[in-house]
Amino acid sequence: MIGSRFRDFDWMLLGIVMVLSVISVLEIRSATEMTKFHGFQQKQMVFLGVGLVGMFVFALVDYHRLLQISYWAYGVSIVSLLAVKVVGTKVLGARRWINLGGGIHFQPSEWVRLILILVAARFFWEVVENGRDLSWKDIGKAFLLIGVPLVLVLKEPDLGTSLTYLPVLVVGLFLGGIKWKQAGILILGLLLLVGVGLASGKLLKPYQRQRLTAFMNPDSDPQASGYQIRQSLIAVGSGGLWGKGQSKGTQTQGDFLPIPYTDFIFAAFCEEHGFIGAIGVLLLYFLILVRLIQNAQTAADPPGSLIVMGIVGVLLFQIAVNIGMCVGLMPVTGIPLPLMSYGGSSIIYMFLALGIVMNVRMRRFVN
């Protein structure tokens, strides 16, 4: 019965998520007030509404059914990513979007991530189910499974989104029972590969390399990439303990802080609400993540746990990279802050993921 199932719905998790969403809407409003993006908070609210509906729908669909179709969905994902390459709309030099008409743009790479979480869960579940150790062959398959879409997205180019596929793989390998020795060899091998790639200059686009340089040394080019990091640091730092107040951030309102409603929304929030506000947001994220892990722990079966942990991995990765970027700990990669940054694809993806988590939770006592 639907009614009884919703008794087990994680209302607390949803509550925390909604608090964060309200903060997000308010900050988007503040950050766009003085710009031509004025009113984006209303669009964000629409996205939230759509997300909520999607969440309830997904909560009702048995995640085992999703797992069943995951390989098919995976195939469709790869096709959609290839489609972007062909028919995608070019925005700022990158093909990431498919125009569906009616002003709706579809960014496949966001949805592909959700499918990857499902596919990875199914893949590693099958490994765990057989009760055997993770073989090098399994590891190779897992790499291929995640690696193909990752490279496709990387080539769009969209370094940020492609990087968010990595935690899916890492979480899968971790929970799938990778041995220390295997992990060590993998890490060494990857480091070597990245090193060679960087040295040959083919791995990163020039602008990506520039961002990296700017991150290592923000003053090397105060006008370009370093400018963004520098302005973000000034925004965060000048917020102080209590912040400058809603809509009173000079960095945010004076347009010094780049894109303060998407990638740098956390910096804008820090400037206007200070250390107190920032710690508050970190606490909300902590509660969400811990609550998700609890749901993974109480899941009825390994695939349920694997799905939820995949979501946790991606979420934590995005939070760490985005906030890390805003405070100067990470390079600029263009990864939005989940539940805070403005953007339909990001928000709706997030709520669909939550829907699956709810589904896992509601079925914890099933069978």
Next chain:
Amino acid sequence: MDMGGIDRREKLSATKLSVSQYVVAAVLVVLGCWLWRLQILGADQYRVLAEQNRVRKVPVLAPRGKIFDRYGRILVDNYPSVTCFLVREQQKQLETDLPLIAEGLHIPLEQIQATLRHFQYAPKYQPIPLKQDITPDEQAFIAAHRDDLPELETLDTERRLYPKDGFAAHLIGYVGEVSEADLNDERFAAYQPGDVVGKFGVEETYDQTLRGTDGSRDIIVNSHGKEVGLMGQELAIPGKDLHLSIDLDLQIAAERALEGKNGAIVAMDPHTGEILAMASRPAFDPNQFAVRLTSAYWKSLMDDKNHPMMNKAIQAQLPPGSTFKVVMTLAGLQENEAQDLRVGCNGGATFYGHFFGCDKHHGSVDIHNALPYSCDTFYYTLANKLGIETIARYAHSVGLGQKTGIDLPDEQAGIVPSEEWKLKTQHDKWYAGETISVGIGQGATQATPIQLARALSGIASGGVFVRPHVLLPGQIPSEQQSMIDQEFPGSGVAHISITPENWQIITDDMANVLSPIGTAAAAHLDGIDLAGKTGTADVVAGRQKNSSDKSTLPHSWFVGMTPRRNPDIVVAVLWEHGYWGNNSAMLAAQVIDTFVTKQRKGAGNLKMEEVAVPKIEAPKTVGSGDTVGAPSAE
């Protein structure tokens, strides 16, 4: 898909799931610590940076003090002007904007690029001046492109408006950007690069008083440099207006007298030392300096062999010629050598085996007609009797060979030859024959118009010499006045004793120069007690009287005054290649006539509309649709 065979009780490692909670906590704690570092420990530092980001100090330039004549008639005015600057701070793709900027501001693209190159090592925050005096059209262009050309900024300034045609240009001077060399000088310690500073004439001497103190506005800007608010401001203190001792009417008379000629005229009140008029030709246009000096104009000024950048009234050092005979007369009388001297002039005389010529056969000449005749033979003889040391002593006592101390930059000292001078400068001993030439103001003797005006009028005033100055007294604080006095050292105020008898003889002699027997008879003014002395300074050895080459003609001098004793005005005229001194006397008479006419009318000054200063007209700028008031009359 069949899931029946799966053991759903089998769970993932509980430990691993617990560990992940610690990973989450660790990541968030690291971020929290970093936020602490930025927002608590670094808050002050970042607040300063945030302020620097959004608050920009914009200078508010103090309007420079205006300059008036002694009766408050305007000589130098200001007009509002708008300057366009290029701000490089937030600009990333400046190069691509340049063609549009060039078109909108009507500047050749290459010129903008050259300007940028010139400033390429200047700090980024320093705005680059692109164009001064921009037109309403250009201002509209900048306003219309606020968003796509945010690097363009305008600044309201007041610019100098000088009289046209170089009227009183050397006296007034001009302003320009302070040079790098100046900035290293401690006198310019308070100046910033880009500051406008007086560089010549009164503008230079009284720069401190005229310039005022610039203020500033702290404006709030966004990242595009657009002004969105005002934080605070420091008002500019306008420069102080100055009144010169110049009488505009006499200045006009002097400028008119020099029209089409090269040379200088200076008029002074011998009682006070106040300069009443000072003109020098050829002149330059100070307005060209006030906006932007083109290198072509500068080159033309530098290449002109008539020296337009020289204030000849105080800088031209030439042999005084026969004007020096007044000093000789003084020396001869005071030394009791001239009273009974009688010389027969037959067109010259021989001294030390060398023949020295005279213009005419004057016949029997004594102290009463030697000066009016300007008889060389008489003064050769007198010089020979006095000797060079006595001559030099008297020349020095009337202020020759040293600066007068006038409050204008770069005055020249002239030369009074003597045994000591020759030993020092030429490492040679003095030959008695040289004394003979000095007796008629030739040889190595050199003097400036201002020196001769002071010397001859001082003698006519019974031995009372004043310090010439162009500023009416009482306008600047006394300590600043004494600083300026020290900055311009010179003979200053001096007094020598002349016996009343000698004084009468000399002054009567000078008056007779304008009598029918005198060399300046043609300059005689009916009903005016005019006195003076003509002079001729040879350009080349031997006068080329009939040469058609004007550049070999001698320079013509005249120093005239009225009345003959204790004169109220002295006028010195130097007319380069003007030939006979009489020619200069005609020019001096024009100025003196103006003076006396005014004096008799009892009017302090003519009405504004009666004054014909060359019209000064401001370039068309926004807010100055009507041109700035200039003393003008058609």
